[in-house]
Amino acid sequence: MEMANVRAQVRLARIASHMEAPERNIMTGVEREATRARGAAPGFKVAILGAAGGIGQPLSLLMKMSPLVSTLHLYDVFNTPGVVADLSHTNTSAVVRGFLGNDQLGPALDGMDLVIIPAGVPRKPGMTRDDLFNINAGIVRTLIEGVAKHCPRAIINIISNPVNSTVPIAAEVLKKAGVYDPKRLFGVTTLDVVRANTFVADVIGVDPKMVDVPVLGGHAGITILPILSQATPKFTFTDKEVAYLTNRIQNGGTEVVEAKKGAGSATLSMAYAAAKFAESCLRALQGESGIVECAYVDCEVTELPFFATKVRIGRSGIEEIYPLGPLNAHEREGLEKLKPELHESIQKGVKFVQNPPAPKS
Ligand SMILES: NC(=O)C1=CN([C@@H]2O[C@H](COP(=O)(O)OP(=O)(O)OC[C@H]3O[C@@H](n4cnc5c(N)ncnc54)[C@H](O)[C@@H]3O)[C@@H](O)[C@H]2O)C=CC1
Numbered sequence: 480m481e482m483a484n485v486r487a488q489v490r491l492a493r494i495a496s497h498m499e500a501p502e503r504n505i506m507t508g509v510e511r512e513a514t515r516a517r518g519a520a521p522g523f524k525v526a527i528l529g530a531a532g533g534i535g536q537p538l539s540l541l542m543k544m545s546p547l548v549s550t551l552h553l554y555d556v557f558n559t560p561g562v563v564a565d566l567s568h569t570n571t572s573a574v575v576r577g578f579l580g581n582d583q584l585g586p587a588l589d590g591m592d593l594v595i596i597p598a599g600v601p602r603k604p605g606m607t608r609d610d611l612f613n614i615n616a617g618i619v620r621t622l623i624e625g626v627a628k629h630c631p632r633a634i635i636n637i638i639s640n641p642v643n644s645t646v647p648i649a650a651e652v653l654k655k656a657g658v659y660d661p662k663r664l665f666g667v668t669t670l671d672v673v674r675a676n677t678f679v680a681d682v683i684g685v686d687p688k689m690v691d692v693p694v695l696g697g698h699a700g701i702t703i704l705p706i707l708s709q710a711t712p713k714f715t716f717t718d719k720e721v722a723y724l725t726n727r728i729q730n731g732g733t734e735v736v737e738a739k740k741g742a743g744s745a746t747l748s749m750a751y752a753a754a755k756f757a758e759s760c761l762r763a764l765q766g767e768s769g770i771v772e773c774a775y776v777d778c779e780v781t782e783l784p785f786f787a788t789k790v791r792i793g794r795s796g797i798e799e800i801y802p803l804g805p806l807n808a809h810e811r812e813g814l815e816k817l818k819p820e821l822h823e824s825i826q827k828g829v830k831f832v833q834n835p836p837a838p839k840s
């Protein structure tokens with residue numbers, strides 16, 4: 480089709496689309512052709528599942544701003560047409576499309592390079608992340624079944640809590656479908672690192688951008704294990720500082736849940752952290768070398784089948800898993816203490832898929 484002809488058809492399609500119901504979400508053939516014809520921004524196709532939520536909305540904005548994203552698919556069971564109408568007015572290159580409800584999960588996922596999942600309920604004061612299991616486990620299972628069917632080679636970033644269990648759930652679903660590649664599945668624990676860097680920077684009195692603290696283990700309470708002895712810049716913390724920092728990093732999520740008084744958990748800092756991690760995945764997919772992040776992954780750094788550790792990410796996902804490195808006595812004690820809880824959360828996730836609970840009659 481000639482360029483001028485394509486442009487005219489696109490204009491007509493756009494006018495028509497504004498006159499139709501706002502639920503008209505999926506790109507028409509003409510639009511798709513035009514996107515290609517105008518030389519769609521080079522970049523990756525990213526889907527956000529749970530895109531209309533507290534994390535999903537700011538995360539969608541941050542990903543729409545990324546020069547690495549050419550196509551952004553926003554999926555939710557609620558309000559995606561509204562979020563897409565809003566976001567599509569921003570003059571950044573990525574094309575944004577919305578998908579609403581289970582019937583549109585397939586088209587939302589077809590051909591995606593990266594799938595980010597913040598779908599599910601957040602905590603209220605007094606709840607643990609594990610209290611979210613009963614609702615979020617089923618949501619993650621269904622969404623990953625969609626990934627297995629529609630974009631099995633995509634990199635997956637799981638945000639939905641309890642991450643310690645939802646990542647093993649995702650792994651089991653992908654195994655069942657015969658498409659599991661442990662190198663492509665990540666539990667997002669970046670917020671723990673972001674918090675650790677911020678709180679440590681406050682204590683030592685430097686710009687948080689200069690600080691890097693590995694946070695290992697898992698993503699709940701004592702399973703969050705900050706390794707202050709490996710922090711850069713190197714700093715000798717007093718016992719009091721170690722106790723304060725460890726407690727604040729482990730309970731950063733609860734600090735926000737309590738401050739929000741029932742209106743949810745961390746959303747803005749999480750969207751920031753998720754976008755940071757997603758950007759690292761996309762830069763790695765693009766071929767940039769030396770991208771290292773902490774993430775909760777399938778690995779053998781301890782006797783547990785999943786653990787948050789430093790990983791080097793490349794074009795096909797995880798290229799190298801780093802060992803825990805030297806730990807001091809306090810950190811070794813923390814490591815031993817977290818293992819039973821993390822083990823239980825992993826088993827709970829695995830069992831949920833292998834022996835699913837009987838449906839309620
Ligand atoms: N990994 C981490 O560090 C963090 C994880 N989280 C977790 O992220 C999750 C989301 O938190 P918020 O965005 O604050 O919650 P929210 O309730 O504001 O948003 C969740 C969104 O998921 C959608 N949703 C529900 N069921 C769905 C389904 N079957 N398919 C697609 N979308 C569905 C809802 O419609 C809603 O728009 C929670 O589980 C929370 O605990 C939150 C902060 C940090």
Ligand SMILES: O=C([O-])CC(=O)C(=O)O
Pocket residue numbers: 601602608640670731732733735736744745
């Ligand atoms: O605390 C929560 O429930 C949400 C979360 O995972 C975090 O903020 O780290």
